[in-house]
Amino acid sequence: EAGVVQSPRYKIIEKKQPVAFWCNPISGHNTLYWYLQNLGQGPELLIRYENEEAVDDSQLPKDRFSAERLKGVDSTLKIQPAELGDSAVYLCASSLGGLEGETQYFGPGTRLLVL
Amino acid sequence: AQSVTQLDSHVSVSEGTPVLLRCNYSSSYSPSLFWYVQHPNKGLQLLLKYTSAATLVKGINGFEAEFKKSETSFHLTKPSAHMSDAAEYFCVVSGSGYSTLTFGKGTMLLVSP
Numbered sequence: 001e002a003g004v005v006q007s008p009r010y011k012i013i014e015k016k017q018p019v020a021f022w023c024n025p026i027s028g029h030n031t032l033y034w035y036l037q038n039l040g041q042g043p044e045l046l047i048r049y050e051n052e053e054a055v056d057d058s059q060l061p062k063d064r065f066s067a068e069r070l071k072g073v074d075s076t077l078k079i080q081p082a083e084l085g086d087s088a089v090y091l092c093a094s095s096l097g098g099l100e101g102e103t104q105y106f107g108p109g110t111r112l113l114v115l
Numbered sequence: 116a117q118s119v120t121q122l123d124s125h126v127s128v129s130e131g132t133p134v135l136l137r138c139n140y141s142s143s144y145s146p147s148l149f150w151y152v153q154h155p156n157k158g159l160q161l162l163l164k165y166t167s168a169a170t171l172v173k174g175i176n177g178f179e180a181e182f183k184k185s186e187t188s189f190h191l192t193k194p195s196a197h198m199s200d201a202a203e204y205f206c207v208v209s210g211s212g213y214s215t216l217t218f219g220k221g222t223m224l225l226v227s228p
Contacts, residue, residue, distance in 0.1 A: 106158040
């Protein structure tokens with residue numbers, strides 16, 4: 001079974017530029033998550049989707065971050081404009097139905113460097 | 116609200132000696148608890164999880180953890196460390212009926228020959 005796929009794996013941009021990350025979850029997983037992992041820290045949830053609906057986006061900085069999950073499968077996370085402090089790893093995860101105790105499966109992440 | 120405290124940022128052991136990574140949690144509900152491992156430039160991999168069944172949970176690669184409600188702890192152990200165990204380990208809590216995970220800050224496990 002294929003795991004969670006993310007692209008690109010690495011991205012270097014200059015500040016104020018836009019950037020987008022793509023995630024393809026495990027087939028059949030209805031719930032998709034985007035996490036932010038700063039250096040030396042654990043991941044923190046940015047947004048959670050149940051199918052195509054964003055059910056928890058309370059931690060997403062909506063002035064510059066946006067996300068979509070069209071057709072309830074693939075998802076894109078965008079930053080516009082990027083700031084120096086956005087340098088981090090962006091992780092995508094998926095699970096079957098978003099229930100407590102469910103295993104979340106993580107992709108390899110996109111490592112973003114903003115210069 | 117729920118939180119996780121990993122008591123050590125770094126743990127160093129010699130190959131073949133036991134491993135103990137400590138984790139305390141706080142939750143208003145009966146939590147689900149997980150340990151994930153992250154190797155350099157790799158995704159997070161689930162080691163084991165506790166979801167209110169047996170309090171001693173066995174995971175992959177010889178790891179196990181014991182849920183102790185009275186101590187609000189979920190420490191990760193392994194009898195004998197292997198060089199390939201060197202990685203960062205995250206203790207994670209989930210609760211209140213939703214799958215949202217709250218991660219600890221991680222413990223870096225260093226294994227010397």
